[in-house]
Each structure stands twice: as structure tokens, then as C-alpha cells.
Amino acid sequence: MMLNTIAKRFPVEVWKPHSPFQTLVHTILSQNTNDRNSDAAMKKLRKHYKITPDALSKAKVNDLIPCIRSAGLYTTKAPRIIEASKIIKERYNGRLTAILRLPYGEAKERLMELPGVGPKTADILLAFVAKHPVIPVDTHVARVTERLGIAPKNANYERVRTSLEALIPPDNRIRVHLSMIAFGREICRAPRPRCANCPLSATCPSSTV
Secondary structure (H helix, E strand, O other): OHHHHHHHHOOOOOOOOOOHHHHHHHHHHHOOOOHHHHHHHHHHHHHHOOOOHHHHHOOOHHHHHHHHHHHOOHHHHHHHHHHHHHHHHHHOOOOOHHHHOOOHHHHHHHHOOOOOOOHHHHHHHHHHHOOOOOOOOOHHHHHHHHHOOOOOOOOOHHHHHHHHHOOOOHHHHHHHHHHHHHHHHHOOOOOOOOHHHOOOOOOOOOOOO
């Protein structure tokens, strides 16, 4: 199976999440940028603020922007982080635990009510923090899934996710998710995939070899 080959050839250690709220903030910062930029933004943010709903709900947008500038889209991300912090503080007593304990569908719906939280961000929290057997779909995962013919071209987020989950046992989904990201970055790149170096070139329907 192609996904098993990816997991074996591109093994990635499963990262240990921080607190649910810190994971949320870091994931918002990671949107539409690379890990290096989001990690730098998170590191600088920690130097100036406690990463708690209480502290960040009191932050001013113009004070937050210089801390997260390296993550890009900072004029959008800063107010979203502040507003999400306020909601979590006021509605959930400053904790995401109550949401993360809910059944998957309900928890995802509640998370997506927060500013800056779409399906991928919600699924990252639910997969890595709440340990739901779900596959978050980023651009790499979506691209690889489409090129391998697992999901149709231009499939929406949920179609890609459910197509993958139908093929991958629950206890292996996080590892396959991370391996697909590594594979997408190194081999199945956009816009120029390295098909000549791909271990799947003989069976991939999108191979140019």
C-alpha cells in the first residue's frame, strides 16, 4: 500500500504537544507559513507574554504584532488570538479541557466557533492533544492524497480526511499524517514534484517518470 511505503520511508517522531491553549496559539501562528517562522513567532511571543487565555486576552493588537511578525499574516492572526483568548477565558473558564473531552464531532464544532480555528486547526488539537484518531489535512497531505488518487482532484477538506481515514488504522493515523507531510515537503512538492526520486513512481497515477 502506498501510504505504508510513505510511512516507512519517511518516518517522523510524533511531537509532544504543549498545553491545549499553547497548542492552539502555535497552530494559529503556523497557518500559511513554515515551521521555522511559526516557531520563531511562538518563541518571541513567550518572551513577552504568558501563553494563557488570561494574559493574551488583555494584549493589545499593536503590542502583539511585533511578537508574531515572523509568522506572517500578523494583522489577521494577532486580533484572532486575542479574541479567541477572550472567548476561552469568559466562556470556558480559561480552559479548553471541557471542549476536548467532548465527542469528536461536537468538540470540532465548538473549536471552530473560535476565531482563527478552521477544520485543520481543530483537528490538530483533537488529534495531538485530545488523542482522537483523526488525520489533520494540511496542504501537503491534501496534495499527496490527490496525486495518489486516494481522493478526487479538488476534494474538500472532509473528503480528503475521510478518504485517508478509511485506509489507515486509527492507531497509525498520526504517524502517517506526519510522514505524508515530510514526503510532501521532500518529494511530492508543489509545483515541481521529484517523481524521479519517489519510491511510489511505479504505481502513482500522477507520476511523470
